[in-house]
């Protein structure tokens with residue numbers, strides 16, 4: 001493996017504390033079980049440790065044929081990928097004519113669809129995953145649900161009417177509950193007892209189907225839970241609101257299912273200075289003698305602090321400046337505009353705060369959530385097109401700033417998980433390429449902002465080579481920092497069966513058409529096959545990324 005020099009520096013600090021964890025197999029009763037469990041900072045299944053590369057495919061249960069599901073799982077598994085993260089929710093306020101849906105939420109009442117176009121589709125995915133030797137992370141609801149008018153099953157209020165279930169944020173979720181229960185604030189999802197009862201009812205019905213299924217890796221409580229969504233937060237929403245909700249729902253799941261891990265699904269935001277509901281207990285004093293060979297114990301890392309983040313940022317900035325000075329390319333300052341670097345004469349203020357990643361602004365304290373006893377592992381996400389992970393550095397290319405900030409986020413998260421003494425999983429990471437830019441829809445939106453707004457198709461996004469370099473760096477960084485799972489966002493599959501009113505619809509124009517059809521031209525015949533949904537991160541046809549994931553699967557398994 002090769003690392004950038006500054007990355008190696010982080011590792012030398014973290015290496016001793018976060019890597020080379022060997023689970024003590026004899027002490028854990030569940031260690032020889034076929035269900036994935038944890039032993040200290042590692043995952044264990046059938047008595048062996050498990051580290052993995054995964055991918056996201058939220059749309060898997062919405063595919064139109066079992067053969068499509070089977071082939072998709074086969075293509076994923078062929079790369080050595082072990083885990084697929086997907087949506088185990090699909091809420092509607094109006095029953096759609098065609099397509100898959102799991103739960104009707106309407107005027108304060110809920111009902112679950114366990115028919116063939118309902119939870120039975122999820123059953124199929126899970127059975128086939130087991131046959132393919134794959135695990136699934138089942139996410140139970142979503143923070144993100146933009147304004148959707150589902151009277152005719154398409155989104156409205158935008159100039160881009162994607163089909164229902166096409167976008168990852170169009171599967172119902174928290175804001176749908178809030179609206180259908182006649183409430184106004186996003187965080188009432190976490191606190192209103194009627195909603196909580198309904199959500200736990202749904203959770204019961206999903207979880208009780210899979211209690212004995214070894215292919216469930218974990219139940220993830222929600223995708224990216226936080227105080228805000230497209231509905232605003234109430235002023236009373238704090239990190240304690242969201243931590244308490246996690247503890248309540250996790251305890252509920254644990255009461256139904258003793259076999260499976262439960263995880264959060266948060267973006268990973270920390271609050272270094274917030275009060276804790278689940279304070280860390282100080283690590284026990286190290287033994288006086290060194291442990292026996294093969295019984296090497298990992299000493300717990302210290303919790304992440306603001307001072308540390310700032311020190312690491314300024315240290316990295318200094319190294320980049322020195323490298324630029326040596327190369328004769330030193331730049332004082334500039335700004336990044338839509339992914340492109342623009343130098344400016346005005347010197348901007350040096351960042352002297354850690355920003356929203358570490359101050360609890362989103363109502364998330366990932367360390368406190370990870371330390372809830374029923375939460376099995378620490379999790380986080382990395383989406384630089386939707387969240388800044390640190391200041392831009394004028395002395396490296398913009399994509400390199402993104403890469404370096406992302407790598408620092410990864411090592412910081414590994415440290416935070418280690419402080420809690422649990423495994424750490426990156427449950428979603430992705431970078432939008434120029435090719436994918438026209439399809440990119442941010443999670444709080446239904447509009448692809450670069451779809452038709454700009455005549456220049458390369459005005460947003462990284463090149464495929466920059467994406468490949470960044471993914472390689474993040475995977476290397478994550479493996480070296482001791483992450484137990486790294487899950488790319490998102491899989492892409494072609495040659496799927498198309499049907500009207502579903503995620504894979506017959507198109508009237510061929511997307512591969514080299515020339516745009518001229519006005520007045522008769523529509524080409526309907527396609528009977530199509531591609532899986534793409535909200536900006538799909539890797540359909542990207543053999544480079546597939547190879548990177550395949551080789552990372554080998555590295556992490558050998559780690």
Ligand SMILES: *[C@@H]1O[C@H](CO)[C@@H](O)[C@H](O)[C@H]1NC(C)=O
Nearest residue numbers: 032033034035045046133214
């Ligand atoms: C665990 O052991 C069971 C029973 O021997 C077996 O069916 C299953 O495939 C094993 N799972 C893994 C991941 O090795």
Ligand SMILES: *[C@@H]1O[C@H](CO)[C@@H](O)[C@H](O)[C@H]1NC(C)=O
Nearest residue numbers: 071072073074075078494495
């Ligand atoms: C991959 O998917 C294609 C259909 O797109 C299918 O023909 C092929 O058998 C799949 N490969 C595996 C290994 O399952």
Ligand SMILES: *[C@@H]1O[C@H](CO)[C@@H](O)[C@H](O)[C@H]1NC(C)=O
Nearest residue numbers: 110111112113197198201202
């Ligand atoms: C729980 O779910 C069942 C089945 O969908 C439904 O009939 C019932 O009304 C729900 N109960 C509550 C309290 O939401």
Ligand SMILES: *[C@@H]1O[C@H](CO)[C@@H](O)[C@H](O)[C@H]1NC(C)=O
Nearest residue numbers: 148149150151152153156157
């Ligand atoms: C939703 O769409 C329908 C039909 O397009 C329209 O009649 C209705 O007013 C819309 N609802 C909202 C809340 O915009």
Ligand SMILES: *[C@@H]1O[C@H](CO)[C@@H](O)[C@H](O)[C@H]1NC(C)=O
Nearest residue numbers: 149152153154155156157161
């Ligand atoms: C569905 O709603 C969208 C947005 O309001 C509208 O443009 C479209 O024509 C409607 N489709 C049908 C079939 O009513």
Ligand SMILES: *[C@@H]1O[C@H](CO)[C@@H](O)[C@H](O)[C@H]1NC(C)=O
Nearest residue numbers: 108181182183192193194195
């Ligand atoms: C919860 O929501 C219901 C409406 O569905 C409302 O009647 C009730 O007052 C709310 N409870 C609280 C504590 O706000």
Ligand SMILES: *[C@@H]1O[C@H](CO)[C@@H](O)[C@H](O)[C@H]1NC(C)=O
Nearest residue numbers: 229230386387442443444445
């Ligand atoms: C979505 O998020 C972006 C980035 O945080 C923000 O600028 C924008 O205002 C948000 N839009 C909505 C509709 O919440």
Ligand SMILES: *[C@@H]1O[C@H](CO)[C@@H](O)[C@H](O)[C@H]1NC(C)=O
Nearest residue numbers: 226227228233237361362363
């Ligand atoms: C909600 O979002 C707004 C705007 O992004 C932000 O100023 C505020 O701090 C957020 N509040 C919470 C509780 O997350």
Ligand SMILES: *[C@@H]1O[C@H](CO)[C@@H](O)[C@H](O)[C@H]1NC(C)=O
Nearest residue numbers: 160438439441448451452534
């Ligand atoms: C709408 O979005 C889809 C995918 O997000 C994209 O493929 C399509 O080009 C967009 N259409 C328009 C008219 O913006």
Ligand SMILES: *[C@@H]1O[C@H](CO)[C@@H](O)[C@H](O)[C@H]1NC(C)=O
Nearest residue numbers: 159160447448449450452453
């Ligand atoms: C479509 O959306 C884009 C980006 O949100 C916007 O710039 C453009 O003006 C919109 N076009 C129409 C016709 O509304």
Ligand SMILES: *[C@@H]1O[C@H](CO)[C@@H](O)[C@H](O)[C@H]1NC(C)=O
Nearest residue numbers: 097098099153499500501502
């Ligand atoms: C539902 O599917 C049928 C059969 O494929 C099709 O004829 C019909 O147009 C579809 N309806 C909608 C609203 O997509």
